[in-house]
Amino acid sequence: MNHPKIDRVIFNFMGACNLRCEFCYVPFTDKSNGNIQVWKKVIERLNFLSPRIITVGGGEPFANAEIVEFLSDLKNSGKIVHVDTNATLLSNFNVDLLKQCVDVIAVPIDGIGAVHDTFRGNNGNFDCVSIALKRLSSSDIKVRVNTVIHKGNFKQLKEIAKVVSLNNVAQWQLYEYMWYPSINKIEDLSEILIDCNLLKQLESIAKTKLVYAKGKERRNCYLFVSALGNVYKLNDDGNGYIQLGSIMDDKVLENIAMSINATNVRSRANIKMI
């Protein structure tokens, strides 16, 4: 059986997370987060698609006891390993050990102080991310800061850029808000950002590479696989998922070829390389 090459796969823990962010984009449809034996089987199946990059993301990866061993296995198997973390549990981990098994680690700054905390539904989370960012900055691990632009933080973007500039950040990614509740969404965001030259100003303040892609440009760029092997892609509106089935099913692997645009996935993956 021929399988398509999908350059990047997002491996999500869809059983549980330690936070309950109101805007969360992860469908928590798995009964549990499984264990390393299950995760390895999922990766084994994914290898038919020859992914170059595995992005391990929420529910919070570091809430899973065997995560470092798993990341280490991924790295040793030749994958480029990216991790998206909410940073709440990073203080429990040795950054020098993480550096050996992670190529890029991404942390969120979705506002300054209480704006970030409210968006994440977690008091003190902004301070927690700030401390984690300082720790990561002092190592030579590559760090990405992710910011979801919403009504609450739009006026704070220059302040966030300043925070980015004070740390050793390899890339700052701005995301258009596409999820719920819709009250957070800014209409015509792209036009606002580009018309007033705001992106250039933010990049100059942040003193690092700034990446922004419109929501609709990212819709057909992702393949999601849960830790238990359930495969998803985004719906046409980009604000929900379509479940494609289990990675253990050969028909699902074949179906991925027709469901996912491999060229778009590769373009997005290249943006993620820093």
Ligand code: SF4
């Ligand atoms: S930390 Fe991430 S995965 Fe967890 S609830 Fe928040 S957005 Fe969802």
